[in-house]
Amino acid sequence: MTKKDFDAVRESMHSAISLNKAEVLDFVLNDFSEGYLSLSFENRRKLLTMLAQVYDLNRTQVRDLIKQYLGLELPGSNASESSTVDEEAMLSSFYRLERNLRQVLKPAYELLFERLNNHHGGLRFLSILRADILSILEEENIGSLQVLDSCLKEKLNAWLSPAALELQQITWDDPASLLEKIAAYEAVHPISNLLDLKRRLGVGRLCFGYLHPAIPGEPLIFMEVALLKNVAQTIHEVLWDAPPIVESEATCAFLFYIINSVSTTSHEVK
Missing domain, CATH: 3.40.630.150 (Malonyl-CoA decarboxylase, catalytic domain)
Incomplete structure (x- = not known):
């Protein structure tokens, strides 16, 4: 496969993560899965490593939100009594930051896995992805791929629950x-x-x-x-x-x- 072909698969992977238009998402997911299967093992390794590293958490955002969270004052920590209304207002800041933290603690590739699971033939394709990840990890212990594998394993365990068989x-x-x-x-x-x-x-x-x-x-x-x-x-x-x-x-x-x-x-x- 030429570099141009690899770049096309990489672009389709990016589109499968970033696009939100339902009418084109099926086409993009098909394009990505078919393109991935046409790659050599070395190019699959390259693409999966890119997926694990480029579409991981935004740790700058995570750190900034944690700093904001740690800077909040807990309700009732002040010696003077505060009203219920004041406490609720203070807690609303916690709720907002906790919601934002949950969002930024979700890597972008998790969305790709979820979209593929809902796509026709996607679960079978995800099993191929994980087999490739495990093959790579047998040869080389790559931390970012270990995290990617843990995420995919957790998803597959839920989607392949014995209750669904x-x-x-x-x-x-x-x-x-x-x-x-x-x-x-x-x-x-x-x-x-x-x-x-x-x-x-x-x-x-x-x-x-x-x-x-x-x-x-x-x-x-x-x-x-x-x-x-x-x-x-x-x-x-x-x-x-x-x-x-x-x-x-x-x-x-x-x-x-x-x-x-x-x-x-x-x-x-x-």
Whole structure:
């Protein structure tokens, strides 16, 4: 990617933070996310470092407001009794400065995260951003990126609350794109081919996944279940039970033999 292309992505990032017109914001967020994904890893590192440093807190404003706050006199601190009206007037200055402090203690990049979360496909994109941030931090401990990561992690933990996840049974009739993810993400006992996948979703086998409404078709966690007549002594008996046991003949409690945390989103929020 040329410098001009990088500058275009940087400008779209700035617009995504600074613009307030709803009618153009979706276009700008699309432009930024698509541009970011086209960047090399080195340019992503450069852009994320810029985001962490340039769009951080304005500490001059924070310091000035703190000085003003510390200069206020607490109601009732004066030896002479003051009226309720006077105390309320004094407290109004505290309220105003506290409100202003809350505003300036919010870095500009937090607004970008919030706007992306409300944008179609934004939550998936934010998970990619965090994966990139963590990859950079594994190579180099950059303080500003650590703070950026903490902010994004806190947001993702709230947006990916377990209460928002939906439990869904996954069957052979589900879209191929979803089945491909199950096969690709299986990390405990790899799925060798389509026949193996079909067997694990067939007679005597169940598969359930937790999905988030904002990331359709992307299982964050999935588990595979075997129905058995007797408690298995080895995993081989579970994987290669032949012939499979139909549900009506199963006498053993459901055996959860594989649980995977699979996507970048769920894996990286830790």
